[in-house]
Structures are given as C-alpha cells and as structure tokens.
Amino acid sequence: MFTTRPTLQGTFGMVSSTHWLASQSAMAVLEDGGNAFDAAVAAGFVLHVVEPHLNGPAGEVPIILAPKDGEVEVVCGQGPAPAGATAAHYRSLGLGLVPGTGPLAAAVPGAFDAWMLLLRDHGTKSVEQVLRYAIGYAEDGHAPVERVGRTVETVRELFETQWPSSAEVYLPGGAAPQPGELFRNPALAATWRRLIAEARETGGDDRVAQIDAARSVWREGFIAEALVRQAAVPTTDTSGERHTGTLTAADLAGWSASYEAPVTYDWNGWTLAKAGGWSQGPAFLQQLALLPAELPAYGSADYVHLLIEGCKLAMADREAWYGDAADVPLDALLSEPYNTARRALVTATASYELRPGSPGGRVPVLSGHARAVASGEAGSDALGVPAAGAGEPTFARDGAGEPAVRADGATRGDTCHLDVVDRWGNMVSATPSGGWLQSNPVVPELGFPLGTRLQMAWLDEGLPNTLTPGRRPRTTLTPSLALRDGVPVMAFGTPGGDQQDQWQVHFFLAVALRAEVRGGLDLQGAVDAPNWHNDSFPGSFFPRGMRPGSVTVEEGMDPAVIAELRRRGHDVTIGEPWSEGRLCAVARGPRTGVLSAAANPRGMQGYAVGR
Template sequence: MSVPETGLRTRPDLVGSFGMAASTHWVPTAVAQSVLERGGNAVDAVVAAGFVMHVVEPHLNGPGGDLVALLAPAGGDVRVVAGQGPAPRRATIEHYRSLGLDSVPGSGALAAAVPGAVEAWLWMLRTHGTWDVADVLEYAVHYAEVGQPLAPQASAVIETMAAHFTGHWPTSADQWLAGGRVPAPGELVAIPAYAATLRRLLAAAGSGDRVSRIEAVGREWRSGFVARALERAAAQVHRHSDGHDYAGVLDAADLAAFEVRAEAPLTLDFRGVTVCKAPFWSQGPVLLQALAILDTFDGPDLDPGTERGAHTILEALKLAMADRDAYYGEAHDAADLQQLLSPEYAKSRAALITDEASAQWRPGVLGKPVPHTPPLRIAEPAVPAIGTGEPTVRATGETRGDTVHLDVVDRWGNLVSATPSGGWLQSNPTIPELGFCLGTRLQMTWLDPRSPSALMPGRRPRTTLSPTMLQRGGQTGTALGSPGGDQQDQWQLLYLLRTIVGGLTPQEAIDAPMFHTTAATQSFWPREWTPRGAVAEQRLGTEVIAGLRRRGHEVTVTGPWSLGRLSTVARDPRTGLVSAAANPRGMQGYAAGR
C-alpha cells in the first residue's frame, strides 16, 4: 500500500504483557494505567479515566453528556453499552414548532437529551469492575480540586465564547472567566463545584458492599440533588444558538426513568476480521456498510494513499452516509435495516461508483422501509476550526461538537473502547451548584415526524459516537475509536484499510494522512451538506489531491497534521501480548503501558 511518508511513525508501537491504555489526552491515559498498576481491571481503569476526562477536556465532554462504549469481558461476548440518553418526555415536535423552530438548536437546553454518560460509567463499574466507587472517583476529585493546566484548544474555545458567556450565560462566565479574563493555555484551572458534586455523590454511597454503593451513587444522580439541579437549570430561559431565548424541557422525571442498555453489536466480516459496531440508533453501521461496499473492490481501489483509492473510498462513504441519513434511527425495526449490510446490497451500491465524483445524494432502495430525504442545505463558506479536531465554535454560540475517546486492555484480556461526548462547556450554561452543564445531542434529531431520526419523547437521537472492536477467529482482540462527529467512522475506515489490507502497524496507520467526505447531511446544527465536498490533510500529496479535484471532488486542504484523533489497544490471544497506539495530532493523545 503506497502511503505518503510510508513507514513514518511519530511514536513507537507499544507492546507489552501487562496492560495498555490509549486516549485523546495523556492524563486519562496515565490514570487508566495507574489503575491497572494498582490491580484494577480494564473497566475500573476506563471508568476512572472517563471521569477525569470531564476535567481535563471540558470543552469536549462533560458529566451532562453521552457515552457509547463497546465492552468485551475476558472470554466473553462484545456488548454495546448504550449511555445515549433519549429525548425528554416533553420534547415533542409540536412544542418546538410552536416556538417557531424548524430545527433543534445546536446549543441551549432545548437540545439536551437525558444525560447518559455518568449512568453508563457507573453501570460498567457495577457489572464488570472490581473497585469501589470512591477509589475510582478519587482521580477526578483530585484534578477537579487541584486543577489541570488548560489545553490550548480549551483556552481558544473559551476565548471565542467569552462575549457569549458574559452577555448571555453569566454562570459560565463565573466558572470559565475568572477575574473577567480568558485563562491562558497552560494556566491551572480547577472545577471546585464539580469536585463538590462528586463528593456529595460519594457521601450518598453509604457503607454497604461495592455494588450497593455504586447503585446508591446512581440513585442520587438520577433522583437526588443532581436531577433536581438539572431540572432547575433547564427551566431557566436562556440564549440558544439561533439567537433566541427559550427554556428547556428536561426534568427530574426524565433522569429517573433512564436506564442504561447493554445490547448486542452489529457485525460484518471483512478480509478475515469481524468488525463490531453499535446498532442503527448510532452512525456505527456506516463503517460496516463502507467496508461491505469496498469488499467488492481490490488492489489500488483500497489504497487511501492513491488518487484512485482515495476516490473510491470517498464515493463508498458518500453512499453509506446517504443510507445513514435516509434510514438510521429508532423509528425503524432493526431487522428491516439488516439488508443494508448484505453482500447483494453492497454490490448494488458499489456498482454506482464511477470515475467521477458524484454530486447527488443517493440512498439505496429497500423493500421496507422507504428512504426519508432530509433537508439538503448547501453549506456556507467554511468556518475555521479552533485547534486540532476540536469543535467549531462561532461567537454566536453555535458549536459543532467533537469529543474524546479511550481504549483500555488488561492482562486478563478485558477490553473496553469508549467514546464519551456532549455536555461541553460551550453547549449550555454552567450549572453553578454542579460545575457542569447539559448536553446538546437532540440537535441530531429532525422536526419532521417522517424522519427515522425524528424528535420523539423517549427515543434516542441518532448519535455520532462510534467506538469499534475487532475479532479474529471468534476472539476479540482490538479496541479502537476516534472523536470527530461525522468523521469518526470515516477516519476509522482508513485505519482499517491500512492495517487489514495494507499491512501497516497501528501507529503507522494512525500517523498516515487522513481525509473524509462532507457530502452528507452534517449531524450538528445547522445540518449542512456539501455535494462534492472532501477534506484532506496536506500530506495526502499534491498529486493525489489534484487528481481528486480532476475527478470533481471539491477538496479543502487542511494542515499536514490536522485530521483524525484515533487511538487503539489490542491483545493477541495466542501470546497474551498487549499493544497500543495513539494520535500525535494536537500533541495531547498518548498511549501507555507495559
């Protein structure tokens, strides 16, 4: 496989025999490894690191957000942990339309689904962990109280949002603009209110056994002081991303009714590897569909480092993403959507790929259900992103989110791949007594009852959160994922092609140049679409980029190290050796282990 700068590795491929962790920030990676060193398993480690993520990357995730994880206990089956909360019971299309809205805003409490991340972390700890909840949360309490040097990207986001905070979200200004100024990159920033929240939750744990203590913390979260504070915050009228002021609809009863689900994954066999993803309430099947389409090709068509390969991959992704927008969501019976993964359907889709870039939105035709056409709003001129792979933030308060990712494997063979997101510091006003804010996942729903991802009380929005696990010979051995919204499965596709087909090592595949299509209805408000759009790192090469343009792709070239934030861990079941690799872009992601 010809990849520009073939063989380039910014870091070594880590290999050991004890345990490995990899994430989008070095502190959670170090925390996870610390837990492993102290005798915890992979679940204990990922949960401890997950809560720390709330503190060290608050512009990318928070306690008020969401979580999708894949969990594979040693010798057990892969399960999807669905920490994606549903729409509140008062979140109806009729109510939003009555406010004059034609779409769910991108920020503000009207966009808040029921928070699911904390409940999912606690569910994993209770069912598959070994540690007490106090030991797991002590890391997050420490960083929230002592502080952590602020990442440059977080400082930039706060700077962009400063006027919005001051003018419309004063509680956010109180937390993030101490002394009326933007904290500088590297400045020590603590979140004492969040530390106090964690301590109050632990105080509710009582003195029972490990499981009962975790359950008590969960009850206090969904039925105690946290739920009451979230309800009060949502009821306050405040500025949303469309420039108008509304109150939200979330209340304490919504939190009390939420339960984390553990589900079977969808799978697809590709070149001897079984790829596991979350079902059709997520965008995860996009990766499976793209692999199924590309499995009908070979040779140069599967090489991301060539013009022909990049073109074929982009066109396959456009077809898979069109199916996502037409069919994915909880409105349809999952059994009816299984045909999207069939070899026959994949062949029919592959036949649509020509030598020219398509400018059409082309979902496939199923016997049942019929495709739904979302609004195809042509994108406005690109708004520069802040930082590397971070959310795009406009001064109006509009945010197009990104997230974080963690992978952990232990010496016993437990594997976890988790993608938490939402509840960013810029998504909603800070709740002062809690130290965090609500999320905005409902922006991925439509105010059209005909849509399979329409807003409906109790229905999960079609989330972009999309971790992955790989199996060989029936044994689960690899966990991976990436932040990136609509790009998560696109960047993971390049990784899989480069490792499974091209034979690159994990670190080489992560370091290789990335690209993606924007010819899909974007999941984040204002839900735009660029018919021939593609984005590529400069390192893809002038010849490849020029060739894509000749074929009709409208390629936006970004910095040489600007796309993709993948990480991965693995365990070879034959030898017991563990390995890990992480993204160097932005100088924050790291893998560690031994």
C-alpha cells in the same frame, strides 16, 4: 515506515486516549490492581475535567466492551428525548431545527449512568476509587490544553452577558484558562465528593450497593434536582431567543443505561462490532460492505476515490434510514445483494448527489432540510454548514477533530475517545461526548452543564430520526471493536463528529492491509497515515449543512493523488498538516497475548501508555 511514535508493546496493560492525563490515570488504576473497565471509568471522568470543551458528565457515551471469555456488548449511554420534547412543541416555538445550544437541545443525560453501569457489572473498584483522579484535577487544578482557552474566548461574550454561571467557572477574574497555569473547577469536585458521601451513607461498605446508590443520587437526588432547575431557566440559544427546556424529574428518574448486542460485519477474516442504528456505527460496516473483492493499491488515487464514493453512499443511507424512532433495516443494508447493486453506482468520477438506497424495496424519505441542502437550496460554507447571514457568527475551525465553535456556542465535530486492554484480556472502547462547556450554562451547584444531543434529531414527522419522546436522537458517537476468528483483538476510535466513521475506516484498512511491525499490528503507522474526509451529506450538528463533492485532505497526502482526485471532479481542500483525526487504538495478539497501543499526534494531546 517512519512514524511519529512507536507502537507500544507490553503484557501488563495498555491505554490510549485523547488526553495524556486520562491515559495515565487509567494506567494508575491498572497498576493499582484494577481491570480495563475500572481504568476506563476513571479515565472517562478525568476527560470531563481536562477536556471540558469536548465532554461532560451530563453528556453521553456509547461503550463497546469485550470481557475476557465473555460476549462483546454495547453499553448505551445515550439518553432519549424527554417526554415533553415533541417535534410539534418545537415547531410551535417557530423552530425549523432543534437549537444547537440551550436547554431545548438537552436529552436525558446518559454518560454518568453508563459509566456507573460498566463499573458495577464489570469493574472491581468503588465509586470513590475511580473518581479520585477526576476530583484531584478539578480540586487541585491541571494545566489546560490550548483549545480549552480558545473555546472559552470564542464564547466569552455569551458567557459574560447571558450565561454568568459559565463565566464564573471558565472566566474566573475575567481570564480564560491558560496553558501552563492551573485551572480548577471546585464546584465539580464538590459534586463528586457529596455524591460519594451520600452513596457510602446509603450503600454502606458494599461496592455494588454504593454504585447503585450513586446512580440514584444522579437520577433522583441533589444532582437531578439541580439539572431540572437549570433546564427550566430561560436561556439564550442558537435561535437567538430565550427558551426553557423540557427535561423533568420524571425523565431523569425513568431512564437508565442499558446493554445491547453489537451490530457486526465480517470482512476478510475480521469481524467488526459497532453500536446499532441509533448511532452512525453501521455506516462503518456499510463502507466495508461496499468494497469490491479486489482493492486498488493502498494509498493510490483509485483507492482514495473508492473510499470517498463508498462513504457518500453509506452516509446517504445514514441520513435516510438511521435513528431510534423507527426500525433500522440493518440486515438489508448490510446484505450482499444490496451492496452489489449500490457498488455499481461508484464510477470513475466524483458524485455530487445525495443517493440513499432502497433496502428491501423501501422508499427512502429525507427531511425537508436534508433535501434543501442536498439540492443547493440552502447555502454552505467551507465547514459544510449553512453560510452565516448578515450579523450571524461563523464557525472558527480548531482542527484535528476538535470542535468548530461559533460565538453563540454552536458546535460542529466534537468529542473524546479512550481504549483500554488489560493483562487478563478485557478490552473496552468508549467515545464520551456532549455536555461540553459551550453547550449550556454551567449548573451553578454542580460545576457542569447539560448537553445538546437533541440537535441531531429532525422536526419533520415520520422519519427514523424524528424528535420523539423516549427515543434516542441519532448520535455520531461510534467506538469500534475488531475480532479475528471470534477473538477480540483491537479496540479503536476517534473524535470528530461526522468524520468519526470515515477516519476509522481509513485507520482499520491501514491496519488490515499493511504489513505488521515487531510481530504485531502496525497501529501507529495506521494512525499516522495521511487522512481525509468528505462533507457530501447533511451534517449532524446545527445548522446541518453539506458540501456536495467536497474532500478535505491533510497536507502530506501525495500531490499526485490530490491532482488525480481533482481530475476526477472532487472538490479538494488541502488542510493543515496533521489536521485529520485524533485516533486511539489498543490491541491484543490472540496467540501471543502481547498487548499494543498507539495514539494520534494530531491535536498534540493524545497519548498511549502501557507496559
């Protein structure tokens, strides 16, 4: 079939990410003798510089890795709620939802420590060797993609009137970053140079000691001190009020990234590995578990309808059962009896209900807000978020998995992604996000802001995703790894908030159900295939609305399929061409050792490289 680009093939190394500079930086590390984990860390820090509207050092990152001849593991780079971040405290401030911006929404930052943990335990390079690419682009400048400037323009008034430290970085001389002109962040470069110097002073010439010293600088040194100072500054957020945050020095010092086993599901000879129920990753697995033994023809109206309806059921379960404040009944949710019963709920017509199940006989409980938007008591606009009231700014949609941003910084659908496989067979998939430029004011001494991941937790008591000190807010971030006969063969993922595990299921099935090319997986054909998503469940981002029955398809889907979906009752919106997803993927043939990679043309910035 025709594709926008070839599926790359080689034997030395392959990288795919959402920005070409990150991909090429990772490849440079491989060329310098580094492994896939070194390369991923370098690319992750470059993404902080070149996609600052999508991620930052004080954000978060789940990482799924498959070391050569080792066990698949998940690195949890999602920090928890601070000790003072109780639901009662937020309700005492008159809030019904955690704000979408500002220090009240800041969890303990997780991304930096997760990258350092991966580098220490699985990499071969030093802190300085992996940070030099990000330092170079921050110090010497890079030509920003269009959406960086568009995002800054959207929040210009906020920056100029309320967040002056952000204006200093992103509106130098009053001008937003422009394509074709060099944009610099010297404060960020200086932060990394100072961290490297202090790590070298403490750790000497020992690579591991240096990395541990860098982690200490982040958690207890000058970086921690600056983050805590910033969290205490009264800041205007999406509530319209000025609030201080809850992050303290003890919160930063008391948390570090950690390893855990992935959640897995076997489907038609494949094993899919995801992060646990603190992420939305198991929703991918639930969608596979809901599929019947015999699937309709790929791409047909029957096929698309089946996937839409199965996704609604999985995401309803995500709303009722996923989180870190209670046990997630994953064994029951993925069991055959449960999914046989759930499968029977899929009929020939579109469902407009939010229908969580009862795994193991448990009774689902939803937040008051989720019940309200599901019943229509709260309005929703075309983005699946509550409609703006008088004088309230609406979202500006950027498409292709980029964030939709309001003038007050509220964001829907955001992140980056990267995948790497090296010549030894090491494989890694990571979805860095949060701490983006519109989340919080830039910390003046550091050049980057705090994150806002707490906005994904509820303020109702007794839910799996209730805002709870020491517990992780449920995240949308969800990298993927696929195995065949126990051997890792493919790493993949996408930006896109709640859409991530919709687009990834569609991509995976396109790979699994269609013919190979050049003797390998047709990664690029699966990336380029027409995609879609639905918003028939409460969104994860403030202000957390939904559009029952909605389906958004990109222009390019078969008109006959669209007509049949509408006949079945789906509320279909036809989006722009190439507007659904920003998938990345790498693979390794278990028999041949041939490496391959593909990246999404959507967004005009993702690239795969390799040889």
